[in-house]
Amino acid sequence: MAIFDRKDKSRYATFTRRTLLMTGGVNVVFAVLAGRLYQLQILHGDEFMTRAEENRVSQRLVAPLRGRILDRFGVELASNRRNYRVLIVKEQAAEGVDAAIETIGKLIYLSDHQREKVKRDIANNKPFAPVPVAENLSWDEFARINLHLPYLPGIQPDVGETRAYPYGPELSHILGYVASVSPEDMKGDDDPLLDIPGFRIGKRGIEKEFEADIRGKAGASRVEVNAYGRVIRELGHDAGTPGSDVFLTIDQQVQQFAAQRLGNESAACAVLDVSNGDVISLVSSPGYDPNAFNVGISQAEWNALTTDDHKPLINKVITGEYPPGSTFKPVLATACMDNGLADLQVNCSGSMTLGNNVFHCWSWKKGGHGHVDLKRGIAVSCDIFFYEAAKRLGIDKIHDTAIAMGLGGKTGIELPGERPGLIPSREWKLKRFGVPWQQGETLNTGIGQGYVTATPIQLATLAARIASGNAVSPRITRYIGHNDQPRPQINRLPFSDSALAAVQQGMNMVANVPGGTAYAWRITQPGFEMAGKTGTAQVRRITREDRATGHVGNANQPWKLREHALFIAYAPVQLPRYALGIIMEHGATPDHPHVQMARDILLFAQQRDPVKLPNAYPVNAADRGTNKVRG
């Protein structure tokens, strides 16, 4: 046993001792590891579970489908269409946002304007929020992006919904438009939807007025995301509550016809149903393309819209306050009938004097209208008759009658920005100017000049009230979703039937009796005839010098200084159905284009009425059971 020495035995003992010691150390380490596991998994397991879930699950708001806007027959005036778009997520764009935009720019066209907007939006949003780069792509463009997706980190193709206005400018002033949320919109509206990049809200018109109903309620998508924020799968989806559809009283066909008829004139026209005030058509021209605002309007386009002297962005029907001119005379006529002046007769020589002032009739050149009673006064629009009537009635009675006719206050139409117009009174004058009312001002008021202003919608209301004898007010919505829109109760006007009948006869004579101011442009089809009242509103005061030099004709004036042309009408004369108010800015010319427009629009509207359509085929006894009358 030479190879085993004592020393080896002693070091074996040492080795054993130390190994046991070392094993103890190993056990301590294992105990520490087990303790750490216990601490992490048992003591704090729930807490870490929550954090793992927070890692994994991301809540994303889902924009609800915006409610549609439809006309009275269910034609879609504002709808949603598929919007192929490209989004960029900053934190996922591995080579930086600029490089990513550059790459996209090689696949689809991106304007400088778009590029700047994307960079701005990215700066304003959180790094993980998807920001739209391009929207409304064609299928080809969208497919191209999808094809190159593996080389486009941070780029997400997306199919969204976008607002579409299929009829473009013709409904622009009714519908308004939707556009991106501005910082001002965020104030006072804490709907989380507004934080979604690319979200659109109503900015004008019905879109704005009924924004709360149309928008709907936000949905949510619970998605599983990986460490890079990429969505792996959807865990739960709540589509939210879609916005309510808004049904308008508008008849798209009449609207389209009216818009085409007004063309590019600076004009405004409203057509009402006289029985209940339903707005059949409401056109302010020129219009603008609401789709442009949705996509994002360029500075140049915006400048063009705001600097146009025809003011395409203004809804003249409800915000344009014009002197009503002679269209105000039926108000005076009504007041006369119920205030003991039914038999007022005047001899018009072309002018009359009050104090030091000379008041002229528009017919002063021809030597006046001669003998004029109330109905003829309306028919030939004799100023002298209504000066006299105004002088005798006094401003108080004129004021009260005008108010009852729906003037001098907002009609309550469901569109934002309506203006009240003005019917002056003694109190108003004193409060406004601090001086008492003058009788000369009563005379000016009598022919719809001076302080009096009215909006085209008020003029249409005036026509509807005269035609129906009821205090109808214009309403443009029928239902919101499944709910009827509340309507004001319709009361009888506080005028006698004989008063209204006389005014109606006078307005009939305007259009249908030779010598009436609109006779040349009457509706000749039997059963469709209209009654009306013409008017012109001075934009500048006609001076004595003008009269002396004959410098009165509008043709000699620059466009801006020409008189406004107005017309109120209703049709048919028997059992009136539609009332109309129209104004053509600086449009007073001898051929009365605005009356021609009114005539065509009223005729078209009446012909839309199914009962008025002639049978397309002769109805004979053989097919009478099976074939219903067309329409």
Added chain:
Amino acid sequence: MTTRSYAAARRTLSFGDKLLDVNWGLVLLITIIASAGFAMLYSVAGGSFHPWALPQMVRFIIGLILLIAIAMVDIRVWMSLAYPLYGAALLLLLATTIMGKVGGLGAQRWLELGPLQIQPSELMKISLVLALSRYLHGQPVEDISKPLKLLIPLAMIGVPAVLVLMQPNLGTAMILCADGASLLFLAGLSWWWILPTVGAGVAAVPIAWRFMHDYQRQRVLTFLNPSSDALGAGWNISQAEIAVGSGGLAGKGYMQGTQSRLNFLPEKETDFIWTVLGEEFGFVGCIAMLLLFAVVIAYGIRIAMASRSQFGRLLATGITLNFFFYIMINASMVMGLIPVVGIPMPLISYGGTAMLTVMVGFGLLMSVHVHRQVEIPRHSSGLM
């Protein structure tokens, strides 16, 4: 006389006898642990053998063959090869470090030898244990603590440790030092050396701090306060802790780990594989795995104790402790107990070099077991 003839018989053990003598229980244990690793790799690949589970299985089988082959070789052959292997490993390490410096690359851990990619630092772990065991085998207890005699093993540990640190690979350098220190301790180094050294080591922490690389300091700082940089360097630690913690008692279920599947875990298939186990099998699964590891270590210690040569004892314990240090550092790291250092979990983490190193180590351990009756004189240098 009986013992003598028995020992003599052992010298000429036939191949078949040796094969029967292999500790098949340990082999089975290793296979079970490695299989758990395959299952984890299958899971993190989203239920696929590609790209990790299948290559890992192939490597394990190669490793298993290597293990048996090494076990069949007489322990005295390994003893005689200890110094040459150590010298070769040192040269390769030197080459790697120099090439790293010359090549201008910051970190160089790999050496390209034709089609082979070897990591000399891994080779060094085994070689160091072999070489130190051989050196200490020749030293009586009372000589080990003599200053001049101590310089040699310290240099054997220190030179490769410094080279590895220069790569820089802090984790492996730490394991080399731990391996060396353990062997010196087991061989009977005097407490008069041990206690002052530990004291000096504690005092040296601030100095070590100055010599650390920025990324190493960052790791330490992040470790001390992970939430300070929750989206940057602290991300790994936070997410690993979330993964392990969210496993709870019984785990989320196999292939149900969200942290790993959704890429919240960094290097989930290599260094952080433990977190996948923790997430999917919870406390129960982790404790079970720790127990398996503990049994392997117990096997190793038992083999060491049963060896009749000091070389065998030191080699077996050194290999076993090397295995243990892997586990300790990896598990502590992924569970936020120590800073992040790049050390894989043995047998489980994906990676060829680590797997082969561990299997070669077990092969040597098995050789000690098979040749446990072989006595080697103190002055012997193996077969020569």
